[in-house]
Amino acid sequence: MIRLLLFFVVCQAVTQKPEETPSITASQGMVVRWPGNCKRCSLEDKAWNPVNGTCYYPIDMEKKTGTYSISRRTTGGKLETARLIVTEKPCVHNDIKNFKKLEYVNVSAKNLARHRREMDVLNPFLAAKLEERPNVFDLPVGKPANSLPPGKGFGECRTFNGQASDRHTGTDYGISAGKEVLSVGNGKVVLAANHFFSGNSVYIDHGNGLLTEYFHLQSIAVKPNQTVTKGQVIGRVGETGRTTGPHLHFGARWHGQIINPGYLLMDPSDMPQVK
Structure with a gap:
């Protein structure tokens, strides 16, 4: 009787299936979420706080x-714990022909030094x-401009007149010059300056590792260290820097990862979810 009982217990131990580890598959530049009553989130050696109880994991465009x-x-x-499986997002090549701002194609030693x-200041x-x-932000964040058209160009591998190359780190929105550009959330301006490639640029720290970027502005309406609120005007759309015309370049870095900023604008429930 004891032998039979022991055999039954051993069989149970062998045939019992271990609990499966949750997993999620996503490509470079995406953001995935793990909803629940979360207190702390981590990926490799980095850890951060959740947003409204949900863990978000940004994936760098070149991870x-x-x-x-x-x-x-x-x-x-x-x-x-769970598994995050990162897949490649192929870089779409876009050669911008007949580019007229030639100082951005054959960059002089002076401009390169600039x-x-x-x-050195930005890094x-x-x-x-x-x-x-x-x-100090919630998801989704606010729009960087009213009547925001569809964006394009995130992650593109661009060349200009077949020469100068660039990996595009943000999303371009075709908005007319002079239109208001808005902060997508509460935060603090860490840098507002004119740069050679990005033109008039504003960088805003929203806390919890989120930094948003607004490039090629016609004018800047904020100063470094200034506190801003969601929807506040921070500048106007322009075409300063390396551009083919007026538009807003909106970019985002979250926990040091360059991501498609469109994920910050979508309903979180539409993001890929750990299961």
């Missing part, structure tokens, strides 16, 4: 493909641990 471990800690103290100086802001500041 190495493969499988990564993500985790979350619930408000009850439970640590849960660009390097500008990057510390891009590398800063913005997640240390409290979260």
Whole structure:
């Protein structure tokens, strides 16, 4: 009788299926979410706070493909893990022909030196641990302009007159010159300046690792260290810098990852979800 009972227990242990690890597959530049009563979220060696109880995982546009471990800690103290499978998003090549601003094609040594100086000022802001500041935004964020048309161009590999090359880090919106540009959320202006390639540019820190970028402005209406609110006018659409015409370049970096900013504008329930 004891042998039969032991055999039954062993069979149960062998045939019982282990609980499957949740997973999500997404391509470079996307944002995925893991809803629940979350207290802390992490990917590799980085950790940050959730937004309204949901963990969001931004994937850089050039993140190495493969499988990564993500985790979350619930408000009850439970640590849960899942697999994030990153796939490649092929770079669409776009050669902009008959580009008239030739100083941006054959860049002079003077302008190249200017660009390097500008990057020396900008890079510390891009590398800063913005997640240390409290979260002051909700998702979806507000629109960067009223009557926002469909955006295009995120992640494109661009060449100009078949020469100068560029990986486009934001989304372009075809808006007429002079139209108001709005902050997509509450935050703090970390930089507002004229740069060689991006023209009149504004960078806003929204806390919890989110930095938004607004390029090629005709004019700037804010100053560094200024606190702004969601929907506040921060400038007007223009065509300064390397452009083919008036438009708004809207970009986003979240926890240091360059992402398609369209994910910040969509209903979170439409984002890919860990299951």
